[in-house]
Each structure stands twice: as C-alpha cells, then as structure tokens.
Amino acid sequence: MSDAELVLRSTRVITPEGTRAASVAVSGGTITAVLPYDAPVPAGARPEDLGDDVLLPGLVDTHVHVNDPGRTHWEGFWTATRAAAAGGITTLVDMPLNSLPPTTTVDHLRVKREVAADKAHIDIGFWGGALPDNVKDLRPLHDAGVFGFKAFLSPSGVDEFPHLDQDGLTRSLTEIAGFGGLLIVHAEDPHHLDTAPQQGGPRYADFLASRPRAAEDTAVAALIDRARHLHARVHVLHLSSSDALPLIAAAKANGVRITAETCPHYLTLTAEEVPDGASEFKCCPPIREAANQDLLWQALADGTVDCVVTDHSPSTADLKTGDFATAWGGISGLQLSLAAVWTEARRRGHGLEDVVRWMSANTARLVGLEARKGAIAAGHDADFAVLDPDATFTVDPAALQHRNRVTAYAGRTLYGVVRSTWLRGERIVADGEFTAPKGTLLTRTP
Numbered sequence: 001m002s003d004a005e006l007v008l009r010s011t012r013v014i015t016p017e018g019t020r021a022a023s024v025a026v027s028g029g030t031i032t033a034v035l036p037y038d039a040p041v042p043a044g045a046r047p048e049d050l051g052d053d054v055l056l057p058g059l060v061d062t063h064v065h066v067n068d069p070g071r072t073h074w075e076g077f078w079t080a081t082r083a084a085a086a087g088g089i090t091t092l093v094d095m096p097l098n099s100l101p102p103t104t105t106v107d108h109l110r111v112k113r114e115v116a117a118d119k120a121h122i123d124i125g126f127w128g129g130a131l132p133d134n135v136k137d138l139r140p141l142h143d144a145g146v147f148g149f150k151a152f153l154s155p156s157g158v159d160e161f162p163h164l165d166q167d168g169l170t171r172s173l174t175e176i177a178g179f180g181g182l183l184i185v186h187a188e189d190p191h192h193l194d195t196a197p198q199q200g201g202p203r204y205a206d207f208l209a210s211r212p213r214a215a216e217d218t219a220v221a222a223l224i225d226r227a228r229h230l231h232a233r234v235h236v237l238h239l240s241s242s243d244a245l246p247l248i249a250a251a252k253a254n255g256v257r258i259t260a261e262t263c264p265h266y267l268t269l270t271a272e273e274v275p276d277g278a279s280e281f282k283c284c285p286p287i288r289e290a291a292n293q294d295l296l297w298q299a300l301a302d303g304t305v306d307c308v309v310t311d312h313s314p315s316t317a318d319l320k321t322g323d324f325a326t327a328w329g330g331i332s333g334l335q336l337s338l339a340a341v342w343t344e345a346r347r348r349g350h351g352l353e354d355v356v357r358w359m360s361a362n363t364a365r366l367v368g369l370e371a372r373k374g375a376i377a378a379g380h381d382a383d384f385a386v387l388d389p390d391a392t393f394t395v396d397p398a399a400l401q402h403r404n405r406v407t408a409y410a411g412r413t414l415y416g417v418v419r420s421t422w423l424r425g426e427r428i429v430a431d432g433e434f435t436a437p438k439g440t441l442l443t444r445t446p
Contacts, residue, residue, distance in 0.1 A: 003027050006425050007041045008384065010050040014057070014356050015376050024055065026382040029424030033378055050386055053419055056356050057376050058090025058122075058383030059338060060363040062147075063237065063261065063309035065330070066092075069115045070100025075314045075403050077119035080334060081439060083401035085121045085429045087335040088385030088418045091364075091373050091442070092122060096129035096150055097161040098313070104129040104161075105137045106144050113441055120439030121428060123383075125367060130172040130183065132162055138175050145443025147367040148182030148235070153219045154190040157284075157329065163190070169226055177232035182366075184235040187219035187244075188285060200325030202277035207324035211286045216241035224251045227258055235366065236260040238311045240285040242295035249304045259366060261307040262296050264340040265331045269408060279320045279327035281408045283311070297348055300358060307366060308358040310337045314404050332402050336395060338385070339414040346415060352389060368445050382425035391417040 004025035013022040013034070021037035025045070041047045061084065068076040084092055094112070096103035103109050103126055116124055128146035130138060138149060151172060152163035163186075164172060176183050192215035199206040220236055224247060227234040236248065239262045251258050265283060270290040274281045281287060299305040313330025321327045333340065338359065345355050364374030372381050394413045397405040420430035428435050 004032060004042055004045040006046050006048065006382075008048045008050060008055060009037060010055040011037065011052050012054040013376060014054065014353055016361070019353060024376060026425040029382055031376060031378055031380050031382050034376060054352060054387045054389055055376065056088075056352065056385050056387060057360045057374055057380070058385055058421065058423070059088050059359045060091040060369065060373050061089050061309050061312070061334065061337070061359075062093040062307070062363045062367055063095065063311045064092045064334065065095045065098045065313040067098040067314070069111065071098055073316055073403070074098070077116045077124070078121075078437075079401060079403040080312070081119065081121035081124070081437070082434055083335040085421045085434065086401050086418065086432075088338045088387065088421055089334060090122050090383035090385070090421060090423050091125070091369070093125040093127055093147055093367055096127050097156055097158055100160065102129050102161050103127065103146070104131055104134050106140045109141060109144055109146065116441060119437055120441065121434065121437045122423060122439045123442050124439060125442040125444070127184065129161060130164065130176070132164060132168045135171055135175050138172065138181070139179055142179055142181050142444075147444045148184055149176055150184050150186070150237075152186040153222075154186070154188040154193055154215070156186070166222060169223075173226050173230055173232045173234070177230045182233050182235060184237055185223055186237050187223055188215040189218040189222070192218055198325065200323055202322050202324065204271065204274040204276055204278070204281070204324060207282065208271055208286050208288070210325070211284060213241035213243045213288070216285055217244045217247065220244040220247050224248075224256055224258060228254075228256050231257070233257040238263050238266070238285060239296070239305060240266050240288055240292070242292045242299070245295060245299045245304050252304070259306045260304070261309050262300070262305050263309060263311045264333050264337045265408060266296055267293060267308065268340045268344045277322040279322060279324055280406050281331070282320070282324055282327050282329045283313070283331045284329040301350070306358075307362045308341055309363060310334055314402055314406070316404050317406050320406055331408050332404070332406060333409075335400050335402065336407070336409050336414065338387070338418065339393070339416040340409060342389065342416040343414045346389075352387075369442070371445070382422060384422040386419040386421070388417045388419055389415060391415070393417055
C-alpha cells in the first residue's frame with residue numbers, strides 16, 4: 001500500500017469474499033489492495049474514514065434509455081448520469097433507441113459518443129440495435145465497441161426502431177452468433193398482444209389484460225429455441241412474467257447460453273396497488289400481481305434471473321396521460337433503484353451482498369466488464385457507493401436529478417441513503433453536491 005494515494009476505511013466493506021471491516025487502497029484510479037481495517041495509512045495517502053457506512057462497488061446499470069440526442073427533452077446524458085451518480089450507479093450502458101438517430105450504424109454510434117463525451121458524470125457504454133434491415137451493420141458496430149445488440153420482438157413504440165419477426169430474429173442472431181456477440185431481447189409476442197383485449201382508458205386492470213403473460217412466455221420460448229439451434233448467446237430483458245421462469249431455468253440447465261434480468265419496479269410495485277389513471281406506473285411488460293412478484297424474487301435467489309437493472313425510460317409529463325393505452329410506457333428509476341431494491345430485499349431477508357451481486361457484479365459480467373467493474377478487489381476501478389443502509393428517506397420528485405421528475409415511487413419511504421459516490425477514486429457526488437463530469441466512454445473489451 002506504500003504507493004496509495006487514497007485509503008477508504010469502513011467497518012463494512014462488501015468484497016467478493018464477503019462483508020468485512022477493511023481498508024481499501026487506491027492509486028491512479030484503481031484499487032491496489034483490500035487490507036485489514038487497522039492497516040496503517042502510508043505517508044502521503046489521504047485517509048477517508050467512513051465509519052459504519054457500507055462501502056460497496058458502484059452499481060452497473062446495463063439498461064438505460066438516455067434518449068440523447070434527439071429526445072433530450074425526455075432525458076439526456078447530463079441529467080441521466082447525475083441521477084445515476086446520486087443513486088450509487090457508476091456505470092451505465094445506453095440503449096440504442098429513443099434517441100435520434102438510433103444506435104444502429106457506426107455513424108450513428110459516433111454521433112451518440114460525440115454528444116455524450118463532455119456530459120458523462122459516470123462511465124457510459126453503448127448497445128447497438130438489431131433491425132430488420134441492418135444485418136450488414138452488426139459486425140461493424142461490434143468492431144466499433146458496442147456491448148451487444150438490442151432487438152424487439154413486438155413493436156417498440158417508436159417508428160425508427162422496428163421489431164424483428166421470427167425470420168428477422170434468425171437472420172440477426174445468426175450474424176451475431178457468427179462473431180460471438182450478444183443479443184438482448186424485448187421478448188413479447190406480437191400475436192398475443194394483437195389478440196389480447198385492447199380497451200384503453202384509465203383502468204389499470206384493462207392495461208394489464210392487454211399485455212398478458214403469454215406474450216412474454218411465447219416470445220421467451222421462441223428465443224430459447226433460436227439460441228439453442230444457433231449456439232448463440234441471448235439475454236432476456238426486463239422479465240415480468242413468472243410463468244417464463246421454468247423455461248429459462250430449463251434452458252440454462254440444458255446448456256443454452258441465456259441470461260435474464262428483471263427491474264426494481266417489478267420487484268417492489270404490484271398491480272394491486274396501481275391506481276386507475278396513474279400512468280406513471282405504466283411500462284411494457286407491465287407490473288404484475290404480488291404472487292408473480294414473489295416468484296421473481298425466488299428466481300433471483302436461485303439464479304434463474306441474473307440481474308436487476310432499471311430500464312430507466314423517461315418521458316415528458318404530458319406523455320403520461322390518464323389513458324393507459326396512449327400514455328408513454330416507461331418508469332424512471334435511475335436515482336432510486338438501489339434504495340427501492342434494498343428496501344424490499346431486506347424485508348424479504350436478503351442482504352446487501354445479494355443486491356451487489358444482482359446490480360453490480362452480474363451486470364458487469366453480462367457486458368464483459370467484470371475485470372474492471374462490479375467488485376471491490378485489487379485491479380478493479382475504484383468505483384464506490386457509500387451507503388447508510390438503515391437510514392430512510394421519503395421520495396420527493398422535486399429532489400430527483402432526472403430531467404422529468406415523474407416517478408412511480410413518489411411518497412414512498414425507502415431504506416438506504418447514498419452518502420457519496422466515487423468514480424476511479426474521485427468523489428463525484430456527496431450530500432447532493434456534484435463535481436464536473438468525470439466519466440469516460442467505454443467500449444467492449446475484445
């Protein structure tokens with residue numbers, strides 16, 4: 001530790017080996033050692049005693065719609081990354097749609113990176129998009145450093161990002177499997193959506209009926225079939241239907257290269273509590289019943305579901321109309337995701353180590369960043385969140401850093417106050433005060 005520039009000391013440090021009292025030495029933005037709590041601080045190093053606050057690795061959120069450029073009145077890199085930092089997230093991977101242009105060619109990726117470069121308060125990576133007509137662009141995007149490719153199996157909600165039919169899925173997945181890439185999939189079957197009752201209006205029960213579990217289950221089954229036959233690597237996005245869990249578990253057991261994620265809103269909110277007309281709760285797939293939620297938690301515990309990510313998908317307030325059929329579908333959760341998940345996890349008997357596994361270690365592994373992100377270990381980036389896990393706060397939309405402060409969590413009391421967030425050994429936010437942007441743009445490691 002003789003060359004350490006910074007030493008962070010806490011009675012509770014979450015490491016891959018467990019939680020313990022420790023001193024974490026940092027030099028040049030990298031963790032150089034995790035040492036006993038009472039290890040002497042070398043001359044010239046700056047000590048930071050965190051007391052009993054928990055030092056955990058910065059979260060890695062691999063599902064964020066920043067919408068920049070093109071729809072920056074919905075969100076943007078400046079506001080999204082500030083919200084993420086305030087919530088203990090130090091790395092995000094931006095989705096390819098809802099920005100204009102979408103990230104579906106190398107030129108479009110270049111535009112996205114140029115816009116993000118001087119606005120990133122945290123580190124940012126990028127997904128590419130798989131469309132019916134851009135198979136030729138997938139390999140160049142992969143070579144340019146995107147972390148994988150997103151596809152929809154049903155309409156995306158924006159005209160510039162059309163969905164793949166089953167033939168299109170096969171073509172794109174064949175190409176992606178050929179260079180060892182990853183396809184991440186919004187899995188809802190359009191036939192089930194088309195034949196479900198579409199009544200519209202303010203009743204949440206009617207909206208829930210319009211997005212049945214069978215739409216997810218059928219799409220997941222088809223994705224598993226394609227992945228098995230093509231020996232491809234696939235990832236199920238924002239899983240909400242517990243009925244699909246046995247399909248995923250069986251596929252994993254049979255060697256299919258499949259992972260799955262769910263989201264804080266599916267784990268903490270239930271259909272039974274959504275008020276009619278409250279479209280801040282609208283997302284696709286939808287928030288389902290409490291019994292369904294219980295099974296999602298079980299799947300996290302047994303490893304059927306690998307990750308928890310926000311699917312932060314904001315819009316302006318005027319698009320959140322009282323009609324569930326026409327309201328924009330998306331929940332803003334960047335700043336609140338850690339607290340929301342921790343609040344419910346502790347109630348169900350899970351520890352912070354579990355939350356770190358789902359929201360940092362496993363997400364880093366999903367995108368191939370596990371050698372740098374997602375753990376407090378020597379050689380990793382010195383990205384940290386300092387959390388008081390027993391402190392509570394009541395969600396006030398006015399206190400959020402999101403550009404549009406519409407939230408399904410308004411008025412909820414949550415456990416877990418992020419005292420500070422650190423990026424490569426520099427404190428980037430503490431007590432609501434932010435530094436200038438210090439994030440970097442990440443590319444996939446070859």
